[in-house]
Amino acid sequence: MADTADVIIVGAGIIGLSIAHQLLRRAKLRILVLEKGAALGEGSTGASSAVCRFRYTYDEMVCLARDGVAAYRNWSEFLGEAETTAGYQRLGSLWFTPLGGDWARGEAVRLRRLGVAAEVLDDVELSERYPALNTCLQAPDLESGAEHSCGPGGGRHLFEPDAGYVNPMDAANDLLRAVKAKGASVRFNTKVARVRARSGKASGVELATGEIVDSPVVINAAGPWCNGLSAPLRAAGAWEFTPTRIQIVHVDCPPGMRSRLPICADLTSGIYFREQLGSGQIIVGSLLESDEREAVADADDFARHHDNEFARLKLHALQHRLPGLRISSVRGYSGLYMVNRKDVHPVVGQTHVDGFYLVNGCSGHGFKLAPALGGMIARAITGVRDGFDTDVDPAFLAVNRTPLQLDLKSAMA
Ligand SMILES: Cc1cc2nc3c(=O)[nH]c(=O)nc-3n(C[C@H](O)[C@H](O)[C@H](O)COP(=O)(O)OP(=O)(O)OC[C@H]3O[C@@H](n4cnc5c(N)ncnc54)[C@H](O)[C@@H]3O)c2cc1C
Incomplete structure (x- = not known):
């Protein structure tokens, strides 16, 4: 395995793969996606109902859903591939x-x-x-x-x-194929044991095998397993996932x-x-x-x-x-x-460790939001805009934000 990468993404769920794809839509980077499972679908993505609907309490969430779903509705254009497996089922x-x-x-x-x-x-x-x-x-x-x-x-x-759904495994498989075609390296059966940092900056990861891979950018897209990677660096601050x-x-x-x-x-x-x-x-x-x-x-x-x-x-x-x-x-x-647990909304962005990013706590919203959140992170890393980007201010979901005020702390928030 190459022992350096420009960006390491931990987790090949819909979030990790969307980030990889959104990065590659705007920059030629050496991207390494590390997935502990033997195949796709190990985590939340494989179980998802993948409902794509729009109404949320906060306008910003409505816009993120609108922009995430726009990618699924224009999937072939978003992927840059004529042939795709997933298709948006517009049921209302x-x-x-x-x-x-x-x-x-x-x-x-x-x-x-x-x-x-x-x-x-x-x-x-x-x-x-x-x-x-x-x-x-x-x-x-x-x-x-x-x-x-x-x-x-x-x-x-x-x-x-315009609400609908997408088969989540079809979407993940399409993304996997697209990012590999654009040069990303995706490694299965590869568990990240810890994120490495030096002088307040991310420096890569250590694998469960003890192998070190260097990178100035590491993204925690580990879904329900994210705490194990962030906790040693106290990167999630006061958020509880x-x-x-x-x-x-x-x-x-x-x-x-x-x-x-x-x-x-x-x-x-x-x-x-x-x-x-x-x-x-x-x-x-x-x-x-x-x-x-x-x-x-x-x-x-x-x-x-x-x-x-x-x-x-x-x-x-x-x-x-x-x-x-x-x-x-x-x-x-x-x-x-x-x-x-604090506000049932995702936490997205760079942590106090320079170069270490989180996209965690997606609750029951993460499938529909994935393309938009992926774009948010990709733009923060590359500084490059893309046609599918959301116009929602990244501060809305940032790691250092205060929890949102909500009457209902459920998937319907
Ligand atoms: C039952 C159910 C219904 C849902 N319904 C909807 C819905 O209708 N609409 C909607 O928008 N969302 C829905 N969701 C939520 C949505 O599916 C999730 O928010 C989304 O799939 C999260 O994706 P992810 O990539 O963050 O996590 P995951 O899909 O869990 O991916 C994380 C990946 O990281 C890997 N990993 C973890 N730790 C490591 C490590 N240390 N090293 C290497 N790899 C690692 C895991 O193996 C996993 O494959 C639902 C979820 C569930 C469970």
């Missing part, structure tokens, strides 16, 4: 909330001002477009399963027509509903779901902060199955929203979010 995203029509109208105006397409659907319009969806805004009692009579509706629903177990269940989508569902964020009962086109499945996850609290001590050792109780509650909520759904078999799994 519909919000069911008990917050009322004024909320939906206000958010639609805000999104449009920020360059994101948004509509407000009333119950009639919603039912015409998506007849399988129940418009009721009163959640059933999921715990007791008590008899529930659906309310009369009358809601106004925020709809983001917690690997957190996140469950997903999936069920078969009846043929009559296939290709006829938007992505749904159902805040009345705390679930999101989307169809997995091609496989005929519906993937269901949680929007509740209470489901983002299961800290995992060792990111290599956690329960990878789903819990029956989780499935019971979430599928009850799903059946309320899709009354025509008959569930025959339930499958599921768990992955890890790396949650930034």
